[in-house]
Each structure stands twice: as C-alpha cells, then as structure tokens.
Amino acid sequence: MKKLIVNGAEQLYGEVSSGGAKNAAVAIIPATVLARGRCVLENVPDIHDTELLFSMLRAMGATVEKLSRTSAIIDTSTLTESTVPYELSKHMRASYYFIGSLLGRFGQACVSMPGGCNFGVRPIDQHIKGFELLGAEIRIENGLIYADTEGLQGAHIYFDQVSVGATINVMLAAVKASGMTVLENVAKEPHIVDLANFLNSMGADIRGAGTDVIKIRGVDVLHGTDYSIIPDQIEAGTYMAAVTATGGNVLVQNVIPKHMECITSKLEEMGAKVIVFDDAIRVIRTGKLRWTTVKTSPYPGFPTDMQAQVCVCMSLAKGTSRLTESVYETRFFGYCAELESMGANIKINGKTATVVGVEELYGATVFAHDLRAGAALVIAGLSAQGTTQVEDIHYVERGYEDLIGKLTALGADIRRVED
Numbered sequence: 084m085k086k087l088i089v090n091g092a093e094q095l096y097g098e099v100s101s102g103g104a105k106n107a108a109v110a111i112i113p114a115t116v117l118a119r120g121r122c123v124l125e126n127v128p129d130i131h132d133t134e135l136l137f138s139m140l141r142a143m144g145a146t147v148e149k150l151s152r153t154s155a156i157i158d159t160s161t162l163t164e165s166t167v168p169y170e171l172s173k174h175m176r177a178s179y180y181f182i183g184s185l186l187g188r189f190g191q192a193c194v195s196m197p198g199g200c201n202f203g204v205r206p207i208d209q210h211i212k213g214f215e216l217l218g219a220e221i222r223i224e225n226g227l228i229y230a231d232t233e234g235l236q237g238a239h240i241y242f243d244q245v246s247v248g249a250t251i252n253v254m255l256a257a258v259k260a261s262g263m264t265v266l267e268n269v270a271k272e273p274h275i276v277d278l279a280n281f282l283n284s285m286g287a288d289i290r291g292a293g294t295d296v297i298k299i300r301g302v303d304v305l306h307g308t309d310y311s312i313i314p315d316q317i318e319a320g321t322y323m324a325a326v327t328a329t330g331g332n333v334l335v336q337n338v339i340p341k342h343m344e345c346i347t348s349k350l351e352e353m354g355a356k357v358i359v360f361d362d363a364i365r366v367i368r369t370g371k372l373r374w375t376t377v378k379t380s381p382y383p384g385f386p387t388d389m390q391a392q393v394c395v396c397m398s399l400a401k402g403t404s405r406l407t408e409s410v411y412e413t414r415f416f417g418y419c420a421e422l423e424s425m426g427a428n429i430k431i432n433g434k435t436a437t438v439v440g441v442e443e444l445y446g447a448t449v450f451a452h453d454l455r456a457g458a459a460l461v462i463a464g465l466s467a468q469g470t471t472q473v474e475d476i477h478y479v480e481r482g483y484e485d486l487i488g489k490l491t492a493l494g495a496d497i498r499r500v501e502d
C-alpha cells in the first residue's frame with residue numbers, strides 16, 4: 084500500500100509549472116489512431132494514464148517511441164487491431180475514446196465498459212446515442228462494448244446532457260463520417276477545443292469547438308501531425324488552491340490564464356491576491372481567508388474537478404461557505420468525511436455542502452477515494468497542524484505529474500512510503 088506522509092503547517096513559496104492537460108491527452112492519444120501515419124506529441128503529461136494509453140496503442144500494433152518524459156512519436160500506420168486489450172482498457176475510463184477513433188479508422192471497435200468510480204455511476208448513454216445516430220451499431224456484452232458500422236454518415240446530434248466524454252467520443256467518430264455532422268448542447272472545456280485543434284491539424288474539418296454547436300465535415304483521410312498539448316487547467320488550479328489554503332507566494336507557470344478565470348475569481352473572493360501574466364499566475368495569501376459560495380458547472384463555470392480543492396480552502400476560511408455540485412452530486416463523499424476527521428466542519432445536504440470555517444485543521448490518517456479527493460487531502464495535510472497520512476494514493480499518482488517533486492520544490496514536507 085502506497086501512502087503519502089505530509090507534515091503540515093508549512094506555507095508554500097516558489098515556482099511550479101503545470102504539465103500538459105491530462106483530460107486533453109487522454110483524448111488526443113486515442114485520436115492518433117485516426118491518422119495512418121506519425122504524430123509527434125509534445126507537452127504530454129508524464130502520468131500513469133498516458134503510459135497506459137501508449138501500452139494500448141502498442142498492443143494494437145502501433146509504435147510509440149518516447150522522445151522525452153513529456154514527448155512521444157506515435158506511428159499508427161502499422162495498426163492492425165480494432166480491439167483494445169481488456170487487461171489494459173479495464174483500468175481506465177478514457178479507454179472508451181478508442182471507440183470513436185477506431186470506428187473512424189476501421190468501422191469497428193471493441194473496448195471494455197468503463198468502470199464506475201467513487202463519485203457515481205457515470206453512464207455512457209450519450210456516447211451510444213451519438214454513435215448510433217452516425218450509423219454505428221453498438222452492442223454491450225460481457226463487460227465489452229462492440230461498435231460496428233457499414234459506413235458512418237453525418238448526423239444532427241443534440242446531446243440530452245452536456246458531456247465532455249460524449250462530445251469527445253462522437254467528435255472522434257464524426258471526423259471520418261461522410262457529410263456534415265452537427266453536435267449541439269456540447270461540452271466547451273479547454274480539452275474539447277484542444278482535441279478539435281489536434282484533429283484539424285491532422286486534416287479534419289471541425290468548426291465551433293468551445294461553443295454550444297460543433298460542425299464537423301467528414302473527410303476521407305487524416306494525416307500525421309506535430310502537436311503540443313495545452314497546459315492542465317485543473318493541475319494549475321490545484322496548486323493555486325494549495326497556496327491559498329496554506330498561505331505563501333507561488334508562481335504557477337505554463338498556464339493559459341483564460342482557462343483559469345473561473346478558479347482565479349473564486350480564490351480572489353476568498354482573499355488570495357492573484358497577479359496574472361501572459362502564461363503564468365502568481366497567487367499570494369497572507370491574511371485570513373474569507374467565506375465564499377461556489378456552484379460547479381461545465382466550462383466556463385467553476386470546474387467540478389476543483390470542488391474538493393476549494394472545499395479545503397473553505398474549511399479554513401472565516402465564516403460559512405456554500406459549495407453546490409451540479410455535475411456529480413455524490414462527489415462530496417469522496418473526501419468530506421476525511422476532511423471532518425481533520426477537524427473540518429462540513430454539512431452535506433443533497434447537492435450542497437455548507438462549510439463552516441475553522442481556525443485550523445489537524446493531521447490524521449485519511450483515504451484518497453479518487454484523483455481530486457486525493458489532491459485535496461494532500462492540500463489539507465499541508466495546511467494542517469501535525470502529520471497527515473494519505474492512503475490509497477494510486478489515484479493521485481495516476482493523474483498528477485510528479486506531485487511530490489513539485490510540492491517539495493515549494494517547501495512542502497511530503498514523502499511517499501510503501502507499507
């Protein structure tokens with residue numbers, strides 16, 4: 084069992100650089116299947132999830148050569164398989180993006196059903212709706228998703244629910260469908276736009292990504308490309324929340340300030356001082372934090388993936404804050420009980436948590452039930468008096484590039500131990 088030992092009450096000072104966006108990379112890597120050629124990817128986050136996707140590509144016959152910790156050449160001209168090996172795909176929800184890209188390349192795909200996770204069932208009905216409207220037949224048997232088509236046809240698809248995954252998956256299939264596809268009620272996250280830009284650099288014809296309507300004119304052939312993935316909005320936001328909670332002065336580099344506005348505004352409301360540069364943001368927190376209210380929502384709203392991190396800041400703020408979740412209503416249960424064991428005062432009522440600020444948090448042994456919950460518990464440990472043990476850190480290590488190294492460089496007293 085791997086765990087992190089965090090000695091708290093340390094303020095954070097220094098500079099940290101955000102890596103490539105995890106949620107863009109886990110879409111762009113499967114998207115390379117659509118080009119019968121070589122793609123050079125830069126600013127790929129050096130995390131378990133990207134390595135697992137590289138393994139899936141290799142298992143299907145593609146070659147993946149790491150040029151550095153954060154760059155790779157992917158050649159899918161030798162790809163022969165349209166089945167993603169179950170023993171690899173079952174470990175990762177984003178494996179399902181291979182359905183869209185393999186349908187576009189081969190007209191067929193077989194991928195494991197995505198596992199649930201600790202904050203809800205996370206259905207894929209909107210993915211299936213989009214594939215079927217494009218002319219694919221979807222079958223789910225023995226935990227596997229089978230997709231087949233005689234030929235994808237452009238369609239007008241109105242998603243019943245704004246879904247990052249469904250928007251991405253259907254876009255991956257539609258770029259090779261014949262004719263025009265119109266997607267409405269789509270997700271507008273930065274990683275949606277990044278994927279569209281990547282696909283267009285391969286020769287796709289996608290317009291409107293980042294707005295409510297995406298129009299895709301299908302093309303016959305996509306070619307290899309060189310592409311650099313955008314910085315990770317949530318990783319950068321996590322470090323901004325960390326210094327807001329602990330106090331200190333940190334420059335977060337390699338960010339796109341526009342993507343951070345929803346997070347920056349809330350941290351400023353709580354009393355952090357934020358200075359925005361072209362590709363970096365400095366966060367300074369000296370005085371006591373003040374309460375605020377947050378309602379998570381799809382981009383450009385406050386991201387659900389920052390819910391847990393901002394809750395830690397609220398726990399230490401003067402006054403009573405309210406945090407309302409609109410995407411995954413059970414997400415609170417991934418970390419609130421753990422924070423309460425550290426002295427936080429949180430009352431959950433349906434989709435809203437009421438957080439009464441306390442003077443300080445105290446170290447405890449806590450369990451990271453998901454990626455962002457784990458990051459939040461590390462932040463809580465850094466802010467708390469005493470020592471915190473964060474167990475089950477495999478989630479955190481899957482999604483955060485060199486978390487320990489980056490926090491240590493900011494003055495954190497944190498180390499990883501294995502039982």
Ligand code: EPZ
Pocket residue numbers: 105106109177203204205206207208209210211244245246247248249270387388410411454455482
């Ligand atoms: C992506 O998950 C992210 N994961 C999540 O980040 C993020 O929390 C989420 O988007 C929202 O921003 C990746 O990008 C790999 P959704 P996804 O489809 O695509 C419902 C992290 O920490 N829904 O936008 O699965 C769903 O149940 C992870 O990096 C349907 O009902 O999220 C949810 O309530 C955690 N039917 C809502 O839509 C569907 O077919 C939004 O989910 C699909 C989704």
